[in-house]
Amino acid sequence: MNDLKMKILVVDDFSTMRRIVKNLLRQLGYENIEEAEDGAQAYSKLKTGGFGFVVSDWNMPNMDGLDLLKKVRSDPELKDLPILMVTAEAEKEKVITAIQAGVNNYVVKPFTGEILKEKIDKIFERLNAHK
């Protein structure tokens, strides 16, 4: 399930951040990575299908990470899509909301490739265990 060829969507309004996350994912061996600038763009990209995993920022214009998460979870086609939320330290109190809304895991900025790997592995470990 956690295969290196799966299509990953990186969502962040700051292109430097997208690049950093993309870079980290590449270091972990993922090749098939696409980007979106905000929740709305991400959602319509996801609707085109084929994505196996989403790494999304929280704070974004138009549609933020939480709204994206809710929208994905309420969409019958996408509801099972694993989502990793990227948050800042200051948003810890909000993480609870995200967990309630069905986020698979979250990672606090800044993080290393190792931390990211651990988070991803954990998500897919759980998913596979419940298959």
Add this chain to the structure above:
Amino acid sequence: MQDEMEEIIIEFITEAEESLDKIEPLFVELERKGEDKDMLNDIFRSMHTIKGAAGFLGFQLIVDVAHASENIMKKVRDGEIAMSRLLMDVLLRSVDMLRLLLRHLKEKDGVTENVSPLVKDLGNALAAAVSKTPETGHHEKTAGEAKLPESAAPVIEKPEIPVMKEVDLTQAHAANGEQHTVAASAPPKQKETLTAALSGEHNQAPEKTAPANGAVKPDTQPQATDDGEPKQEPKQNEMIQSAKDNIQKAQNLRVDVHRIDKVMDLAGEVVLVRNRLLNISNYFDFKYTGDPMTEVLMETVSFLDRVTSDMQLAVMKMRMQPIQKVLSKFPRLVRDISASVKKDVDLQIFGEGTEVDKSVIEHIGDPMTHILRNSIDHGLESSEERIAKGKPQQGKIVINTYQKGNQIVIEIADDGKGMDVNKLKSKAVEKGLMTEDEAQKMSDEAAVDIIFMPGFSTKEVATELSGRGVGMDVVKTNISLLNGYVEVSTVKDVGTTFKICIPLTLAIIQALMVEVDGAKYAIPLSPIEETLKVSRKEIDNITGQSVIVVRDKICPLFELNDLLNTGTTGSSNEDYKYLIVISMGDKRFCIAVDKLLGQEEVVIKTLAGLDTTSSNVLGATITGDGKVVFILDVAGMSRNLLGITKG
């Protein structure tokens, strides 16, 4: 990998600077229009994002400053504290600091700044604002919370405990701790959800494959979604629509400017080759008229001609950016300046979308800043003075930018007292910039230009703002460097308008090709008013200066070979001379040449090691016949020639 890192850092700097450019005007807007949720959120988000990315890249100072600012913005956004002048000032200081830190990164000068006083001030300002809030009673919700700190706090903090712990555990790489911690300390209702969420049951329903099939066959029966929308069809339409929007959005590409410049350079070379081919094909057309291959050649070359022009335009457009980039800094600037001279100023900006070449963006900021300072400091009256004159108490400055033909026009107009021509004259005489006699003879229009003379400043006491040794002459010089010019018009008690005109692009220009003593030169077409063929008899001489009457006005005349110090005498014995009438702002002069050869599109190549300020040469180009030709610097000539004769 190293390169990749380098690129990411460069991208970060650019993006962070752009974010700051975007939010800076918002502060001023907030101050003027009061709190606006969207604006507050934008500012908050920018600080937040800069902090986040800087954290990854290890720029701790940026993280510290952005973090402290973000803390304030968060509270303001959430309505917990009200925006105040004090907060605004300290936030703007942090914007300045972030810019400074970014600049150090960009220049790799290794300079570090001591941010701790600022961070402390940010913290203090926040603390002060928080302690003030209950008294204002302005934000009901906040006031309520603040009155009950003991009882409210635990409620807010409780959910934070498990999360904090989890973060710690995660960071400590403890694999199985999460669930336990959550289960142990979260309130019952949350516990259930959390446990479920984290163990994945909630999300990973057994019927996993069903929705996937649904995706493949969208025409299976419409499914009711969780939010109670039973219809799928309109949703899909909406999707297609937003997908289309996104295709448009996604077409923005960030490209290193050096790559664009390289393309620009190559496009320039293609233009030169095209010009050369045009020349050659004309020769063949002349020599082998009617030959079918000549026809084909002519057709092909004319196609190349068209495509090249299109390409040139396309490449030029790649370098164009909205002037907004420069203008967005001014609300803040005007705010600061007007505060320091205690004047009330309303700045209005129009035409932010006007696109100009990147190099214009880079170089127009300083001259515009200087003009604005001048307008606020010297142009606008104090509020009392304005009221006494029956004007609105608030002074007004309007910046308007637009494209006119091949030029970009930037107007900066104030509704101040206007310039006192006689005062300007007497000041200039006093400073020894001109004689009494010269001043008497000088027209009012010419007298306004005195402000551009080096070493001129009208204020008795040079203020901190305008009179810092750099005069308006620097404005003129800077604008000339962009091949542009600046004009001033002023009406007493109505105001002063500065009008800056700059050619659309700097790399490829239309030029008039001329010949003197057998040598070819290119003169940029934009400042040329007209060309004339005159007989030698029409040229007069007044105290050693050749002049000619052009359309009822006396116009100084210069021989091109004198201007270029070619050492030749312009000896051609023809009875007729060709004159090129140049108009730079309100200055007019003629350049005499032997022959006019026609108009050509030339690509400016800068010449290394050439002193462009004194040589009257802007650069060189290669013409259609493959020769290297100098491009004359008309703006420089106007400065060198008329600056001297006037002073």
